[in-house]
Amino acid sequence: MPGEIITLQAGQCGNQVGQQFWSQLCGEHGIEKDGMPVKVEGIERNDQPGVFFRTNSSGRYTPRAILIDLEPRVINSIKAETNDGLFDPKDIYVSSEGGGAANRWAEGYVNAMRNKEEILDMINREIDSCDNFEGFQLLHSVAGGTGSGFGSFLLEELSDNYSKKLVQTYSVFGASEVVVQPYNTVLTLKRLVEHSDANIIVDNNSLTTIASKNLQVLSPSYNDTNKLISTVMSACTNTLRFPSYSYNSLTSILSTLIPTPDLHFLIPSYTPFTSDFVNAAAKEIRGSTAYDVILEVLDKKLRMCSYNEPNGVNISVFDILMGTEKSMASQSESIQKALIKARERIQFAPWSSSAIHVAVGSKSPFIAKGDTRETNDIVSGLMLANSTSILPILRQVANQYDQLMHRNAFLNNYLNSDYDTEVGDIMDEFNDSREVLENQIAEYQLSESINYLNEVDEEDEEGGKVEGADQQEADVEMNL
Amino acid sequence: MPPALQLKEPVIDNRFSLTARYVKYPPSYKNHEGYPKPKNYPIEKLTNLRDQEAAIIQDLISVLAGFEGFYIRYSEDFDIENVSQRLKGPDFLINKHVDTSFKDITKRVNKLSKMCFALESFVETNNNLIYGRILHSLCYEIMNFLKEYETLLVQIEHEFRANPKYSLTLLEQQLNTGTEQEPVSVSMKMQSFYEITQRINRENDRRSSNSNLESIRFGSIMKSLKDDNYTGTLDGVTSDSENSRFVKGGMVLNMIQRSIDEYKGNLRVHAFLVDLFNRVSKYYLEMLNRWLQCGTVNDPYGEFLINETKSNDHNKFDAIQWADKFSIRQEGLLKQFHAREIQKKIVLTGKYFNVFRECVGEFSEGSDLSNCTISSLQDSDLQIRIEESYKRANKHILEMFFEGYSLDNWIIGLNKYFLLTNGSAFEDFLQFSIKDLRRASDRISLTSLTRSYKRSYEADDSYSIPTVAAKTRRLVYNLVTPVVSSETFVNELTAILKAQTTDADEVFASDNIDSLRELLRTTIETNVMQIQNQLAPPHTRIDKYTIQKFAIDISVPFPLSLILTRSQVFEFQLVFREQSLLRFVDKSLSISWKELCHQRLWKWKYSNRKLTRWISKCRLLHSKMTNFVRILRLYLSFYVIDVNWHKVEEVLDKVGKDETVNLETVYTVIKTFLSTILNDSLLTKLKLVEVLSDIFSVMLLFHNLVMSLQQSLILMDERLFAESQEQLTAIMPEFDEEKNRDRLGKMVATLDSYASAFDTKIGEFASLLNYYGELDSASLLLLYNDLAKTFKLEH
Structure with missing residues (x-):
């Protein structure tokens, strides 16, 4: 079994996105919404549901997921929708107080800390059911209280307790109705920067605009935008779940995208949204080839965060193309052509290799089956870019934070929480986090220059210069 | 017109039949074995020409049957005991006193005698099944003809006796004219048979x-x-x-065929010969x-x-x-x-x-x-x-x-195991066995490798619904076995690609069997010698890794082995070895990525700026290497294997639906598939493979470097050193500024040498790709372009 991934979903947003994600995965792997396998004849399975699901002897699939919330509403509705069958009740954590985190980071954080043992037990139990556990993915929003606060604590604990395992997050930025979201975001960002390996960043404003342009809805609900996120998640994990030639592990994907741990924010762009992912809401697609996809995902109007902001400099670019196996093989030439053009359009960081990596994934046979021939020929694709296009959203967060902090607005909620008594000075935490954010912004800015990662200074020239480093020396093994 | 041959059933006593001689040859004039020489009234004394004619006809009746007459005798040279002379037939001498008016006609008629004798002898010699059924049939036909001929002779004799007006001219006409039932005259048939048998005799002589x-x-x-x-x-x-030592079978038919072709202009004879051919x-x-x-x-x-x-x-x-x-x-x-x-x-x-x-x-x-x-x-x-x-x-x-036998699923199965179309199972295997695969090949247990290999693929094919495809894949799973071959991948390729082939021109220039034999022997000897010399001994520890010798093998069961032959499995193996080595390198890089970008020690904020910069450089080099490996993998897996496989699939889909797709097409398409991917996977260009293998070595050395530095890193930072000392119980050296400067110097030097070796090799690799791409393998240009653009290597 290839590297299993355990999903942690925290807070209202995290659980709602998770709900979409799991229903998408169930569809793609032929699993009923209560976890029982669909009986279909004539489908050649080549999938690996085991990456995300465990099975028991009766064939029932259970997501390797831990659901966390501080109030029962969302989780109850998930239970209702899945006939209480899909998720393992032992994997569900709802705070006994049940009042929620009131959109306060500190509330979430403290609650998590108090219930640390219980949560870690749940995680350990899930890990026990894995053969070759590879990493975690956290679904959360950074704006509210639970996702950000509880999530932050989780990130710290994960990197502490499971230091050898990868941690990837899907972090949703921005929610207009929460006034203190800049506080929450900045505090969470510190953990994203320091305690995770990769973060796929989406922001609600971008998602809403994309949804209203690409789906047949005028004013998209969270339900619609969450579908966009789950589509991205499904695409991201496509090569893990439908293994073909390469990118069969989370490590292989992340190592392609992240050349240095200092830069690990990833921006997704996806096109086209077809009905097999976002069902009836999708607009009609008049055919889409690999060529179209590779070029279209470069459009800044498809970027799921920093929508329509000027293009930044790219550190790495990774395309996942999905179509039926046969249609992909016949499109090799169009992929080549598109890559040549794309390479001209993308601005790469001067120090990095200008590589556009491509993974050729395949659509689920369960979904492709029911569809008409035409939709089967449609190629969809996701681009993940590690680029300085992330800067506008980071700067925006920093600005909003500074404005609030400047006026000391709404700080009472934080100062008078249990955080101070149980953890430490919240103001220190604020300042520290703000500094981490500033450094991160600086790091990304610096990455646009040629000397990033490869700076040479005079001292270095004299000290470490190796003369005539030829093949012979390359074969020398170092002995320290 | 001569009277038509209308006879009652011929009265022939088989004991004396022309076709069945069981007694010794009758004494001839020349060789009379003590008997008195047969004499008759001297012909010159027969002054009446009519009498002379009668005497000649009388003589001819027996001569035509192949015997000697009184006035017409075997030539002096003819030795009846000599088989080859018998097969040729005797020449006849006509008494010189025969009146000139009869001489010519007698001579003409007499030709048949020689042929008749020859045919009789032919049947005598060859009418035996050991010469095959075809020749046997021909003999049967000749016998039948001789019977027909004999009947004619009987009729002639009868007419000679009964018809007072009978003459030599009539006799000749009778022999040379066909009838309505038998449009080809007896003499013509005799002639044809004679020609055929003579050809056979000559060929037999040659072969003897x-x-x-x-x-x-x-x-x-x-x-x-x-x-x-x-x-x-x-x-x-x-x-x-x-x-064969003698003429038989198809050769006999060929001789008849030649006559058929020669008589194309003569419709009647042609028809007769075709008929003969069909019967024979x-x-x-x-x-x-x-x-x-x-x-x-x-x-x-x-x-x-x-x-x-x-x-x-x-x-x-x-x-x-x-x-x-x-x-x-x-x-x-x-x-x-x-x-x-x-x-x-x-x-x-x-x-x-x-x-x-x-x-x-x-x-x-x-x-x-x-x-x-x-x-x-x-x-x-x-x-x-x-x-x-x-x-x-x-x-x-x-x-x-x-x-x-589900051939199509078999090939898919082979693709899966040898071309690694399902990467995750192999990834699994690498995950479990990477330690073993890094050991020297003489220090690992094949059994445990096999167990882990089988385990990785186990789940993969077991849970599916039992369809034909799944069963076939299961069968392939059961048959595939990991092996450790005796040579490293590069050496194995060297042995194949450097093997000298025998020069075709030289072969065709040799003029007898011995010189041909000698030529082949020397080629084989030089091959054995040269290859031994060219195989590279292990250069670094990397060359001793088991992965360099790791391969899988399958013995394809009959009859599938007729299509998926040994040589094809071997080609599959070569691609597998390249792929598995590449994936091993990739896996190693993934592991060192985790070290570089995830491990706490590497992410530590070091106070020494030089060290920080060195770490950055490591990451940069690592990212370059990763890019290279990923580009190569996409090229090999997608552009080479997947795209070409798709072409095979298109043909396989037509099987049974399109009549023009026959087994040979299927066979050819598989063969082409394999040779295309071999070629496009660089495996036919030794230089490319050598450079690639060097690149892999640099990557693995770099990987080893990265993985070996944890302790050094702790020693390089005072704060980290202090912090770790509390946690670690193992005895650590002291924190020493001086030593650290040295250490860092070494680290910088090593990294720089790897980086520069990597750059040099990539450049070399790209220009070779470009060279071969322009030369004969256009698809290599695809990889070249991708690499050149990525690493900004424009020439």
Whole structure:
């Protein structure tokens, strides 16, 4: 079994996105919404549901997921929708107080800390059911209280307790109705920067605009935008779940995208949204080839965060193309052509290799089956870019934070929480986090220059210069 | 007009029949063995010409039957005891006193006597089944003719006695004119038979001498070397260059065929000869039909077009044995079968049925035979019928391979295991066994590697619904076994690619068997010598890694082994070894990525700016390497394997639906697939592979460096050192600024040397790709362009 991934979903947003994600995965792997396998004849399975699901002897699939919330509403509705069958009740954590985190980071954080043992037990139990556990993915929003606060604590604990395992997050930025979201975001960002390996960043404003342009809805609900996120998640994990030639592990994907741990924010762009992912809401697609996809995902109007902001400099670019196996093989030439053009359009960081990596994934046979021939020929694709296009959203967060902090607005909620008594000075935490954010912004800015990662200074020239480093020396093994 | 031959049933006592001589030769004039020489009234004394004519006719009646007369005798040179003279027939001398007016006509008539004698002798010598059924049939035909001839002679004698007006002229007319029933005259038939038999005699003479036979044999070996388009076990035609000591089978038919061709202008004789051919070829035709309809060879005398090499039971499922089990007998090849295409179709048709019978059992003949039955080798629709038989055989064999043995799923299975189309299982295997694969190959246990290999693929094919495809894949799973080969991947390729082939021109320039033998021997010897010298000894620890020698093998069961032959499995293996090495490197890089970008020690904020910069450089080099590996993988897996496989699939989809897709097409398409991916995977260009292997080595050395630094890193930072000392119980060296400067210097030097080696090798690799791409393998340019753009290597 290839590297299993355990999903942690925290807070209202995290659980709602998770709900979409799991229903998408169930569809793609032929699993009923209560976890029982669909009986279909004539489908050649080549999938690996085991990456995300465990099975028991009766064939029932259970997501390797831990659901966390501080109030029962969302989780109850998930239970209702899945006939209480899909998720393992032992994997569900709802705070006994049940009042929620009131959109306060500190509330979430403290609650998590108090219930640390219980949560870690749940995680350990899930890990026990894995053969070759590879990493975690956290679904959360950074704006509210639970996702950000509880999530932050989780990130710290994960990197502490499971230091050898990868941690990837899907972090949703921005929610207009929460006034203190800049506080929450900045505090969470510190953990994203320091305690995770990769973060796929989406922001609600971008998602809403994309949804209203690409789906047949005028004013998209969270339900619609969450579908966009789950589509991205499904695409991201496509090569893990439908293994073909390469990118069969989370490590292989992340190592392609992240050349240095200092830069690990990833921006997704996806096109086209077809009905097999976002069902009836999708607009009609008049055919889409690999060529179209590779070029279209470069459009800044498809970027799921920093929508329509000027293009930044790219550190790495990774395309996942999905179509039926046969249609992909016949499109090799169009992929080549598109890559040549794309390479001209993308601005790469001067120090990095200008590589556009491509993974050729395949659509689920369960979904492709029911569809008409035409939709089967449609190629969809996701681009993940590690680029300085992330800067506008980071700067925006920093600005909003500074404005609030400047006026000391709404700080009472934080100062008078249990955080101070149980953890430490919240103001220190604020300042520290703000500094981490500033450094991160600086790091990304610096990455646009040629000397990033490869700076040479005079001292270095004299000290470490190796003369005539030829093949012979390359074969020398170092002995320290 | 002479009177028509209208006789009652001829009264012939078989004991004295011309065709059945059981007594010694009668004494001849020359060799009378003590008996008095037979004498008759001297002809010159017969002054009445009419009397002389009568005497001559009287004489001729026995002379025409091949005996000596009184006035017409065997020539002095003729030795009746000498077989070859007998087969040629005696020359006759006519008494010089015969009146000139009769001499000419007698001479003309007398030609038949010689022929008759020769034919009798021919039948006598050859009418034996050891010379084969075809020659036997010819003898039978000659005998029948001789009987007919004998009847005519009886009739002549009768007329001579009864018809007072009978004359030599009438006699000649009678011999030279056909009838309505038999439009070809007796003398003409005699002539034709005589020509055919003389050809056979001459050829037999030629073959009786040893040196001649040797040169005939050499000639046919050379011809088969030039002509054979033998490539695998189930396609192509091998020819059998054995030569027989005597004329038989197809050769006999060929001699008749030559007469047919020579008499094309003479419709009557032509028709007679064609008829003769058809009758003589009856057995041959029967064998041909049996062969084309069910692939059986019933040819005890080795006369047929197809030669079957008998095999014993224990190797009957050995694919190699099937390669030349059936071959075309070049000797006596009929002109109808001269075209290679026809030969191929004939051989394959029967071969397919044989395979079919071996696997499915006896073949129910069914009703679809009408189009496949040949009624005469002289018919103009011969080719069409062969074509029909070929199609029929293809239909059955394709059905067997695809529906019975699930050939398509087999290939998919092989793709999965050898070309790693499902990367995750192999990724798994690497995950479990990377430690073993990094050990020296003589220090690992193949058993545990095998266990872990099998475990990685275990789950993969077991949970699916039991469809045919899944069952086939399971079978492939069970048959695949990991092996550790004796040579590293690069050495193995060197051995193959550097192997010298025998120069074709030299082969064809040799003029006898011995020089050919010598030539082949020297080539083999030089090969063994040279290859030993060229194999590189292990250079670094990397070259000793087990992964360098790791391979998987499968013995494909019969009859699939006829299509998926050993050599194809070998090609699959080569691609596998390249792929597995590449994935091993990739996996190693993934592990060191985690070290560089995830591990706490590497993410530590070091106070030493130089060290921080060094770490950054490591990451940069690592990212370059990762980019290279990923680009190479995409190229090999998608552009080479996937895209070309797609072309195969298109053809396989047509099997059973499109009549033009026959087994040969299937075979060819698989072969082309493999040779294309071998070529496009760089495996036919030794230099490229060598440079690639160097690149891999640099990457693995770099990986080793990264993985070995944890302790050094702790020692390099005072704060980290202090912090770790509390946690670690192991004895650590002291924190030492001085030593650290040295250490860092070393680290910088090593990293720089790796980085520069990597850059040099990448440049070299790219320019080789460009060179070969421009030269002959356009698809390499694709990889070149990608690499050149990525690493900004524009020339």
